[in-house]
Amino acid sequence: MPRILVLYYSTYGHIEQMAAAVAAGARETGATVDVKRVPETAPEDVARAGHFKLDQAAPVATVADLEAYDAIIVGTPTRYGRMSSQMASFLDQTGGLWMRGALNGKVGAAFTSTASQHGGQETTLFSVITNLLHLGLVVVGLPYSFQGQLKLDEVTGGSPYGATTIAAGDGSRQPTENELAGARFQGRHVAAIASKLFD
Template sequence: MTKVLVLYYSAYGHIETMAYAVAEGAKSSGAEAVVKRVPETVSEDRAKAHHFKLDQPAPVATPEELAEYDAIIVGAGTRFGTVASQMRSFWEHTGGLWMAGKLVGKIGSAFTSSGTQHGGQESTLLGFIPTFLHHGMVVAGLPYSFSGQTGVEEVKGGSPYGASTIAGGDGSRKPSVVEVEAAKFQGRHVAVLAAKLRG
């Protein structure tokens, strides 16, 4: 059975919601999908002071276990046009996997969020692709066969680089129906590709 890891970091719950939608999409293809998160690097006191969502049941992943999966779908919010440092820190501990070529040939894909409509979503997703490529991974995005990303009838995330959501400047906006559907579509798309690569 194809194994997909949805690996996320979510300070306020938006990416967490998207992560479970991605996993649901992967499971709909018949894959085994596991949702895990990366360690928090902010102190608990500081996280509470900034109203982080601390009640996230997903277990914390270790870099070593990435090798167990056929596909890794990474989700993290945008911070000044690039991926949140918690996710970046996690991948900076994957040197051993890189040296041993443990991720070569696996699928890599990403999704994100930002506070505003043009808050760096595409630069965050594009900026993570080199990490996948350095590991020898095959990159997958959100193809235009998901037509939900093409309309202009509402404010929404999503691009061919990956699913995304817009949280609003105060974080009050939750992932919309079309954004959640984009996440599901991406999860299924990646799982199907991973299954084909497994042969």
């Protein structure tokens, strides 16, 4: 079975929850799944003053970790319609892997959160996907076979480019069951594709 890394950055815990759901979905297929987070780059006093969630259980990843996996699923909140600086900083350090083609042919995917429905979910996903393509990964999205992204009876995240959630401007909204279902679906889907490529 494939080895899958769910690699994320989460300021307030929304992406942390989505990462857990992505991992749970991937594990349903029998895949080996690790969940790791990228380092916090904000000074600790700034993070504490901003009420960042600093007590996350996932271990901190290193760039060298990436090569060990068959699939990498990247989660980050949006920052002005693009990935967070913490995730960008981490991915900016992968030049050695890129130069060696170390990630060529592996499976990649992305998930995100925004404050509002139209706060840049798809552009943030594409900001991650662009990096994945440059690194040589085969990108997998969230197909419309996950029917939850077509719901009109509730406010919900979800995009064919990856699972998403909406956090509200003050972070008070938590991922809904439909959004977590999308994340689990994406985890299963990535694992299934990776299994076809690497079994």
